[in-house]
Amino acid sequence: MIIGLAVLLALAVFGARYFFSTDFGADFLNRYDGHSSLPESAPVGIPAWLSWQHFFNLFFMVLIIRTGLQIRYERKPSAYVTPKLSKKKISLTMWFHLSLDILWVVNGLIFIILLFVTGHWMRVVPTSWDVFPNALSAGLQYLTLDWPTENGWVNYNALQLLSYFVTIFIAAPLAIISGFRLSSFWSKKWTKASHFYPAPVARKLHLPVMLYFVIFIVIHVVLVVSTGMLRNLNSMFAAQGDVDPSVYANNWTGFFFFLGALVVIAAAWVAARPMVLAPVARLFGKVTAR
Template sequence: MKTTRSPTPATGSRLAALRENRWFTLVWIIPLAILVLAGVVLAARGIRSLPDVQAFLGEYPGTTTLPESAPVGFPAWLNWQHGLNAFFILFVIRSGWQIRTTKRPTMFWKRNNTGLLRTRKPSTRMSLNVWLHITFDTLWVANGVLFYILLFATGQWLRLVPVTWDIFPNALSAMLQYASLDWPVESGWVNYNAVQTISYFLVVFVAAPLALATGLRMSPAWTSRRLSRVFPIGLARAVHFPVMIFFVAFIVVHVILVFATGALRNLNHMYAARNDDGWLGFWIFAGALVLMILAWFAARPVVLRAIASLTGTVSR
C-alpha cells in the first residue's frame, strides 16, 4: 500500500511564502484577461457584421485627410528622438517606481556647493533614487524641448494634432477594427489612423506636460510657498502616478501593435527612416534594445554611486 508524502518543511514554507506574496493574488487576472479579450474580439466581429455598422465603416474608414502641407515620411532626426526618448523614459519609469516602493533609502546624494554650483541656499539632500529620477527627467525634458522645436519647424506637428471633427467617428471605426483583429488599412509613413493620432497627441501634448509640471512640483528644489498654495503637492502626487501608468499602458500597447501590424516596415519607419520591409530598422532596434538591457543591469547602486559622486557627495 502506497503512502503519500507530506510536503517537507522547506516546500511548505516556500508555498506559504508564495501565497503571501502580494503578486500571487493577481495570478487570477491572467485567465480573466484572456477570457475578456476573447469576448471583446467575438463581440466586435459580431457588431461588424451588422449592415448599419458596415455602412458606418465605409463612411469612416478610420483615417482623416491631412492638410496638403503635411510632410510625408519620417526624417532621421525623428528616429533619433524616438530612440533617445525610449531610453530615457525607461529609466524615468524605473526610478519613479523605485521611489514609490522604497520605504527606507540606504544612500543619499547632496550637491557639492562649490565652483559654478555655489549658491547661497544650502544643498538639498535626496535619495539616490530621486537623484537618478531627476537626472533622467532632465535628459528626457531636454530631448523633448528639441523635439517640440523640430516638430513645429518641419511641419511634423500636422501629423499629430487632430485638425477635423471627423477624427472622432474615425477613431471609433479604427477601434472597432482593432478589436475585431482586422487591422485598419493605413500607412503610418503617410498618415496615422485616427486612434494613433489621438493617442500620440495625448502623449506629446497632454501627458508629457502633465508629467513635467507635477514632477517639478514634487521636486526637492521646489521652495515657493506662494505657488505651493496654488498648486498643492497632494494634487501633484494624485496626478503624477496615473500619468506614469498611462505611459506604461501606452508603451505596452504601442509595442504590441508595432509587432502585430507589420514589424519590419514599422521598425523601418521608427528607426531607419525608410518605407520598406528590409531588415535595417530591425537591426537598429535590436542594437538599441541591447543597449537598454545593458544599461538596465549596469544601473546598480555601486555604479550609480560612482556616477553620482562626480556631481555631489553620496552618503549612507
C-alpha cells in the same frame, strides 16, 4: 476575474463584428475607414531626427519608470546626494531619477521644436473633426480582430493620432508639472504656490501618469510587432519607408537598429547601480552614506 474579462472581450469582438455586418455599420466603415484626412502640406515619411528622438525617448522612459518604482518602494537608500544647485539632500536613486527627467525634458523640447519647424506636427495633432469618427472606426476594427491596414510612413490611423497627441501634449506635460512639484527643485519658500498646488495632489497625479506611459508602451510594442514588425521598425528606427508598404516589408535594417537600442538600454539598466552612479553624482554634488 480573468474569465470575466475574457467573456467581456469575446462579447466586444462579437458586437464589433455584428455592427460591421449591418448596413449601417458597413456604411459607417465605408465613410470612415479609420484614417483622418491630413492637410495637403503634411509631410510624408519619418525623418532621421525623429528616429533618434524615438530612441532617446524610449531610453529615458524605461529608466525613468524603473527609478520611479525604486523610489516608491525604496526603504533604505544606498547613498545620499546633496546637489550643488538645490542644496537639498536626496537619495542617490532620486538624484538619478531627476537627472533622467531633465534629460528627457530637454529631449522633449528638441522634439517639439523640430516637430513644428518641419511641419510634422500635422501628423500627430488633430486638424479635422473627422478624427473622432475615424478613431471610433479604427477602434471597432481592432475589436473585430480584422485590424485596419497600416502605413505609418504616410498617415497614422485616427486612434494612433489621438493617442500620440494625448501622450505628447497632455500626459508628458502632466508628468513634468507633477514631477517638478515633488522634486527638490520646488522651493519651500514658494508657500503660496504650495498652497494652491499641494504635494499630495501632485503625488496622486504623478503615479497614474506613469501607469499611463507603461500601458501606452506595452500597447505600442504589441501593435508594432503585430502590424508588420519589420516595416514598422524600419520607419521608427532606420527612417526607411515608402508610400507602398510592401517596399520595406522584408528589410531588416530597422530591426537591427532596434536590437542595438535594446542592448544599449539593457546595458544602462545593469550599469545603473550605486557603484557606477555615485562617482558621477560626485561631479554635481556631495555624496554621503547618510
